[in-house]
Amino acid sequence: MLRMGSPAPSIKVGDWLRGEPLADFQPGKVYIVEFWATWCELCAAEMLELMQLQEKYKDSGLEVVGIAADEDAPTAVEGRTKLDAWLAEKCHLTHRIAFDFTGEMKKLWREPSFCVRIPTSFVVDRDGCIAFIGHPSQLGEVLPKVLNGSWSTSKKAKAADHERIATSEPLAREQALKKPMDDRFWAAVKLEDWKTALWAIEEGIALMPDDLNFRLAHAHLLLHKTQDMWTGLPVMRQLVRDAIDRNSEDWMVSALDQLFHPANDHSRLPPAERFAMGKELSEHILALNPPQGDSPKFRSYPAVARYYHENGNNDRAIELVEVALTSLDGPEPIPAELKEQHLPHLLQALAKYRGARACCGALFAAAQNNFPKVPKRGRPRRKDREG
Template sequence: MKKNLCCLILPALFALGMVSTIHGADLGDKAAKLSIAKWVKGEAVDVTDGKNIYVVEFWATWCPPCRASIPHLTKLQKKFADKGVVFVGISDEDEETVTPFVNKMGKDMDYRVAIDQNDKTSKAYMAAYGINGIPHAFVVDKAGRIVWHGHPMADLEKTLQAIVDGKYDLEKTRKRLKAEELFQKFVQTVAEGGEKEKIDAMGAELEALDKELGGVMPDGSRFNAAEVTRIIQFQMLLEKYEEALDENPASAKKMEAELVKLAPKDWSLEDHKVDTQFRKDFTDYYAAVGRRPDKLKAASLRTKLTESTTKNAMLLNDFSWAILTDRNIKERDIPLALNLAEKAVKHSGGTNASVLDTYARALYDSGKKEEAIKQQKLAIKHAKSDQERELFEENLKNFEK
């Protein structure tokens, strides 16, 4: 089991309710016609005409992940345009909201955009498949069937490539989707303290699917029911422990032995305590440099933050980025941001693209332009996705001006 298993389980815990396991539609079912109130960009299309492959994506102007997906969707539309793939973005907002947004995006949102008619299209797609969260995309093949659905930043590109190459395996995708839904249900049942027999049955089914599909975990690693169960129980106990630290320290102390027993091998109670204090200090610091500044308190907390022994690269990175960019911070302590960013690079091994991007920004804001450019190029080198790479390349252009 990989070290980052906790990071894989946590999204499943938070995502409960984003995907419903109770729905009537399945992959391979015929796609519904689009019910459109207004075509904001591009000509109207009929996704059931059998002429093209269609990507129907549900989004909204207020949704940050939706906005982040737009450049990626534009890139995919350009890539697959000559393969007969047509993208349609559908929002349930009014024309007065959508049209100005699309016009402002211009070529960065270079595919068809439409406004749903009284949520009819959303009901025929999103509700039919039990989807509650956006952005979410559906792929309709030339036979008029929905053959894939998921987050547009996930396997959409790989799916389209397989379809146009004639190598797409619908049955395998059905099984993988079933495994994903079962995994969500498994996590929820364990988290809620469900019946052992039910958990064991789901675990056995997931292990069988894992063997057949070559991995059902989000990162492709193998599923082990006992290990995943232990991690979920650990996460639930950790949540109770953190609540008790403030409300009932004596009760929290009693939980520590069980926490250590359930914890992953790479987890340390002492490190966790350091990280918890670091979070608390930054929360207080954030308030002290925000809308009601308190310079004396901020100075005291600054010392605590710089002297912290935390090795949590993501915490260091996030707090550095907040100091550099958060609008609520009125006076930016760039030296502090640089200090935290340098530590984040150190504790992440110097290969985490997001951390390097933050470090480059801290260097640039410190007046160290050449070093910032060097680190930004490293961030681009280590980027894990096209979207991330494009964002970092844009940052590099700004540094080089």
């Protein structure tokens, strides 16, 4: 097990994309080893903050090392191409960045520490030992104490590490159980072998019936790939029912996307039942996260707006997208990178529903479904996503 106080593993990567290669951790220095990926919207937001931390504490011996070990690409060459394009866009980043496609860094760092999600930060202290493992949002509190030597001896540090392991170990073991099924599923998807993909997902559901990703993949394969409505509609009904019973915004939005996302073909779905499920999901989402509340709206409201737009209530769709846009500058701070990712899509939706150009600062979207010229972002990771 890799935990607070453990000697830091070595860094074994295929390529160094920014900065000089790091062979060993130098005594007397403190390092942040950050695992991230271009498709992870939270990671993109954190990268700038990590660079700012390095600049702030460089005289205290801090160095940041970014490890891209989760690129969503079939080959190392394609993964490297994605990274190079992303980094060319982020020319202001100055800290070391490495690329590992072999999985070696996962084996050395993430698996022994039960870290299945990204972004994840490891802080290595001046003695070359692990001082902290966790989300980079916690570094503002932790890092100054690591730098002055007071963190590792504090009761708070020990309690935090104990809680992290207690929480992460079951999730890591669950991910290990899922991996063979995930691998078979994605190999079948690549070949468009939907029968084999279904077998893999049904095996996963039998093992973990409450796993949202398995449940979504099951509905998606039946409704949108094999177009088996006889089997798929009962699966979709149960997904909607379970999402509502859980009162989970994530589950409800995911189910709504299966019914109304424009990337899916809904032509074979019975319209009356499709809209009935959409109405129930939308009403529950709005009750859970009402327009007048302070909770972020930019993730869930676009899905609800799509339902109202298709159902003929265009004014309601416009209203919801406008609320989502306002929530980007709400009382809960949203990282600039995250705002930059969601803003163009919200503007495009608003322009579509208004039938007129929509603007926000220098960004705009035209009514004819044209996306504004903005930097390309990664899509959600098929696994190991930030929760």
